[in-house]
Amino acid sequence: MRWLRFPIGRDAAFWRTVATERTVLAAVHTMASAGHVLDAIELLEPDRRIQVVFTQAPDRFSGGVHDHLRAAGVVAIDWDQAVHTDFDLVVSADRGGLHELGGPWLALAHGVMNNKLTRASGGMVVGLGAPWFTHFGRLLPAAVAVSHPDVVDALRHQCPEAVPVAAVTGDLCLDRLVESRRHRAAYREALGVDDQRTLVAISSTWGPDSLLGRAPDTLFDLVADLPDRYAVTMVIHPGAWHGHGSRQVLAWLARQRRAGLRLVDPASWRGLVAAADVVIGDHGSATIYAAAAGVPVLRAGPLPPTAPGAAAEIMGAVTRAVEPGRPLGPQLRAAVASFDAAAYARVAGAVTARPGAAASLLRARMYHLLRLPEPETGCAPAPVGRPMPVGDDRSRL
Template identity: 35%
Template sequence: MLVAVRSAGALHRLLDVLPVFDGDSRVVTRFTLVPGSRFDVDALSALELAGARTLPWEEALRVEHDLILAASPKGELRRLSGPLALLPHGAGFNKTIADDGSAGVPSGLDPHYLLTEGRPWAGLHALAHEEQVSRLAHASPGAAHRAAVVGDPTLDRLLASVPRREDFRDALETGPRRLIVLTSTWGPEALISRRPGLPADLSGLLPYDSFQIALVLHPNEHSGTGRFDLSRQLAPALSAGLLLPRPHEEWAALLVAADAVVTDHGSTALYAAALGRPVIAAYDGGHELIPDSPMARLLAASPRLSAASELPDALRAALAVDTRPLADSAFSQQGQALPQLRHHLYRLLGLTPPTGPVRTPAFPRPSTAPRRPPAFAVRAEVSGERITVRRFPVHTREPVQHLAAEHPTAGQREVQSAAVLWRRAQDAAARPHSTGWTAGGWTAHALAEAPACRTAVAILTPRRCLLRHRTARPLSLRLEPERAAGRVSYADPAAVASAVHAWLGADAAHAPPVSLVCDTGAITVRVRLEPAIADDLDYEL
């Protein structure tokens, strides 16, 4: 069997199909790169990483294959010899590309690519819904009689991953925050092309302890721009904690973990809708979206986001919309894609399928580590013994009262300007010939070395800190996590440090021991302040 790919996106699509052949030594898989796409670089890298065996294109042309599997009819694919099974490139056919094939027709339905002298050349069009067969019959009548509705293997993997939602959120360090996933297709009408500043704008507007932001880009954007330039272009948002998942599998884990999705006209949002995730439309219009397609209907039914400041209202409106029925016209045979594909693909191979069920694998736990911002602009409101804290990236335009920074991770400018400095204890054991700080020693040193600093905090554990303020004796802090419905949630001690700093500055008559309530947005915790004990002062950082 030959897997013929033109881009990383097509490869990822086909990899979701290959479990059909698991356990069958009769089927030998080879991959080849169909020339002609400018998005082929990442496909080669992914194949090498997977340890896949490849055939050079010229060698693939000389061989008669028992089965060819492809997710795009473009390029020189028809020069290959053997029965072809063709899958959609994504979730249906919702988008047309200017100056590519027949005007206004998606390439997956375009007779320019599907027919040769009026005759179909694919042996199977494996589609996800009956509506797609009707659209294929209208656009390319000669190809429709070779179509079969098999469902969508990528959606089935998403559905199989739903039980892992909490595991995914744990890997992403989301906690009780709301995870907002921006999804962008590629091309001039894509979200990332038209609103490149939206990730940074949202990061600067939404409190860090209440929201987590992620950006899922089309694989073509990863291939065309490259990870290096993407990291540079998105640097302000990435430094504020933006998640940028890898284009293979990890994007899907983000959809499973998401609380809501902000999307352009790319079909990724249809997968989110099928999972029941609230969808917010951020497509500014154009010529690419196919009218009355499933994606067009989803966008029409979703609240619109014209500016970052509208997100809270748009999110409330989106929560009132049941998105699952809106995805029903894109996906049928849910949970059955691999069994259906096994039947059709083995028919083309001329082999009897293996006995026993075929397993749909869940997506793996995401491995992209979230970046913790080393500095925050902080707004704190003190009302008696209750403090409400909201933390934003330093580039925010929101009203704030002080800067808090991590030592020594933050830049020199932030460290020298911060009113609150914090340092986290290291887990590693002491190395030979090394010197370290005690919590008491470092907090005193920080106040002496940073004139702007009013409060220095050593974070010893998630529930225990040592705090030294210029106008008070050292304090031991004990953080009690929030407990609700059988779950335990921990606030970031650095956020609590900013709350205590604000309380100490507002209440000149403070007299620990005292118990405070700290509201960080997603979590509300109790904090006990007492005169510092020796164990905290001597704790090795």
Template identity: 35%
Template sequence: MSRSGVKRVLVVVPHVQAGERLLDILPALESDMRIQVMISTPETGYRWSGIEEYVRRLDGLVIPWHQAVSTRFDVVLAACHWGLAELDGPVVLMPHGVGSLGSRIGYDGDADRHNLHRDHLMLGDDVIPTVLALATDEERAVLGEACAEALPGAVVAGDPSFDRMLAGLPYRDVYREALGAEPGQRIVLVSSTWSKHSLFGADPAIFARLAEELPRPEYLVVAVLHPFVWHAYSRRQVLAWLARAREAGLVVLPPEEGWRAALAAADVAVGDLGSVLQYAVGLGVPTVMSTCSLAGVRPGSPAEMVSRIAVPLRLDRPLAPQVSRAGPPADAERERVVRTITGRPGQALSLLRGTCYALLGLDQPSHGVPVSPASLPEPIR
């Protein structure tokens, strides 16, 4: 080794959405000469196709899981609980979507279950995360009821992804150009999460229908599919399924990045119970939500709140008139949704940076770390 005494930080990447969230945090740490960052993918039984290629493209030091579990780390960064109990080092756990509560009803059908239950956070009598980064003060209150043992390590840190979207709003025109939009053309961002209740799950032809029904001179339709869709079926298969839609002018974004910039550029967002539509309302974008997805929504969740704001999308009816009815949320509605996304707007990066440096036992560098705007979208060609 060329250097001694360097603090070791492990970034745990079980899937793309966790990796992308952690990439929002890394710039606050990795340039420090006292810190070395390593990356590993847990071997939990859930091994998504293509995850090895994804982590290799990050150009960091990727170590095998067996090495990760046998190494002492000064900080472990995670945005998913998979495999964390096997690691040696203080864990900073954050959500990889909107908040830690989530909106999806669990596999067991329990509508009251959310991601702050003790079965996510504890192993026996031990709390797994040393620090649990929460998005809002409401989540802290829920944690106190669901898993009081984790409260001492809870930090309300906001949402770094949403902060980057807000920082990207001044670059709306640049994002539109990158997506291929013509002047005056309305961008309709169409997103689908995974599961049978998702937009794509309920109607696999939804992207083609929208691209064909919305007149091309007036609209540009942009598709965002959850990374699990890409990894469950493969890039080749997904693009084959979307061939008809792409012939009709659909722009397809890759699973890794681009959707946040597309949201900043969008005139309308069409979606389901996933996080994208919740972020859309938070940005003030007019929204249309599939009524089919409500079957998978946990009562009282952020997605249910969005369903009361968005135009309901009926898949058995013509789509264009439903999209044209969408208007921006009222200020009070938008503010309510923002409060479910972040309790510390614009502060997530600095709060998480301070948290990590405290665990590392290092003084923070004197220079600040500005919030980077959402990255430029790069559509699949």
């Protein structure tokens, strides 16, 4: 794949093999949001009436997006062509530059949102204010897909003009994880764990308060002391990989990798969660999604201030925290043994109000914006892709 001038409009008929009727732009800002955009786009791609093109949208954290799109085998256009073209639908999970695009914008979330207003955030939920959805007083999105009515309440407080276009469509990421957990054996096999070992997934978000950012030598020492019946694999937020460079991250973790720690590509974090017996994670969305999908969790590090009833707060209340002064094996066994499905279901209930229905609800909203009749074929959440080991970890699995 290469970045190209894609024939759109009158020229398209002379170039395309399939005579499509609508063109959809997937605007990808960051690697963190790419998966959520692709989740939505995959609901449209089988339709022969629709051509999807991608663009890397402007964002200071856009590292890795270009390579990710190239590897995905999509048609990608540069931003300059995107802003000079009218589209039938624009799908994006971030805000930057969207006021320059022509076409109705469907705004997606790109992670577990703190649905509750908190004093710690000044009574605001990040990503839901007027600066996110308006440009000089003009409402930008034609639709805002949200996971929970609590998000609509937050919109009413922060950006009331967006409330009429808000639609509670659930959380497709969580629905796909739940479906994927039904196929755990295939995901474990992709990691080379096709035996009775306990698969421990370690998840770190980005930033100074993340597991990686707090220089967790104590935790890694505990991991190194685990017996052979444990297989340990880590996923690190793409913001850390591209903020520091993959070479630097791998160098920082060289000792741990020699001791047996494995790494997976950040884009395949959901495949790792689908395979895991237990997750050690910080406050990032991946840890919350794991708990919501029913994976036992051990928390590593403090949780940021949040409101009662928010997904992060519930996750903190129902999970155990790593105790650095104790061997890790007994703590992992206790986390699994004390797993309470009903308590963990409360985390899922705070993440989505439409469990299992996000694929059908989101597809219906997109076809409404496209002014096309929806296909008669069914629409269910698909399993996520297999986890992909990083670099030479492939040879050690």
